[in-house]
Amino acid sequence: MSKRKFSLLASEALTFALFLLFMVPFGIVILNSAKISKEIIENPVGWPGDWRQMFTNIGLILSSPNITYWKSFSYSVTITVLSLAALVLTASMAAWILVRTKTWWAAMIFMMFVASMVIPFQVVMFPLVTWLKMVGDAIGFPLLRSVQGIVFCYVGFGSAMSIFIFHGFIKNVPLELEEAATIDGCSQAATFFRIVFPILQPVAVTVLILNGIWIWNDYLLPLMVLGSNSEVKTLPLAVQSFVGSYVKQWDLILTATLMAMLPIIILFLFAQRYIIKGMVEGSIK
DSSP: OOHHHHHHHHHHHHHHHHHHHHHHHHHHHHHHTTSOHHHHHHOTTSOOSOTTHHHHHHHHHHHOTTTOHHHHHHHHHHHHHHHHHHHHHHHHHHHHHHHHOOSHHHHHHHHHHHHHTTSOHHHHHHHHHHHHHHHHHHHTSOOTTSHHHHHHHHHHHHHHHHHHHHHHHHTTSOHHHHHHHHHTTOOHHHHIIIIIHHHTHHHHHHHHHHHHHHHHHOOHHHHHHTOTTSSOOOHHHHHGGGBOSSOBOHHHHHHHHHHHHHHHHHHHHHHHHHHHHHHHHHHHO
16 A cells, blocks of 8 residues: 555544544434433433434424524524624625725734634623623613624624635735726725625625524523523523523423524535635635
């Protein structure tokens, strides 16, 4: 066996081993979603006695007055869609202006966005809640416990990475296209929306998917902004309804977790090639 072939086989074996390792938590969730709580406690990694128990658990979740699954699902979809639409629009425009403005302050603003990516959310989460309450009281519109408030937060926290990705792609867009549009009478806004924004489709899909996975699965930010007792609940917060002070319904917790994961997993499986395509085109275009 040649050295090259051995290296290829070794890398493939390592990749497969890592795949199995990362799939273990997901497999445990699937196994335990087809059990009752007693079975989970006694043998959490054992094979389910009856796979039909999964459908029983799903029925209990859909009919449970504590979780209101479909209401939480609609809130998750609404918050995710609004946040992604605002993120793509604002981040692409900001990145375009920062790329085309050849001044020191534009470079400084971009570096501030990049630097903000390393700030942990835990550092700002308590000041964030205080600030949202103060601003909401000042404008007469509550930002806490509202869809608008959580969307505003997601746009703020997601802008740094989104601008960074758009910035790298826009640098490779020929300036001559925009100059030709200006000569033809296009305003700055028309140049962006008619010329630049359509070219950004591959990287925009990448930004949508990366931020969509984060927003859909996020738990800590909705917990801080929406609260656990609010009527506005995303799916991760709704799953918490099965966790009591003295009793934890592990069968319903894990089944609800699986139901919350499936939509974003399906989306990722169908759209993963766009992530790679957007990253590659943004780096070597």
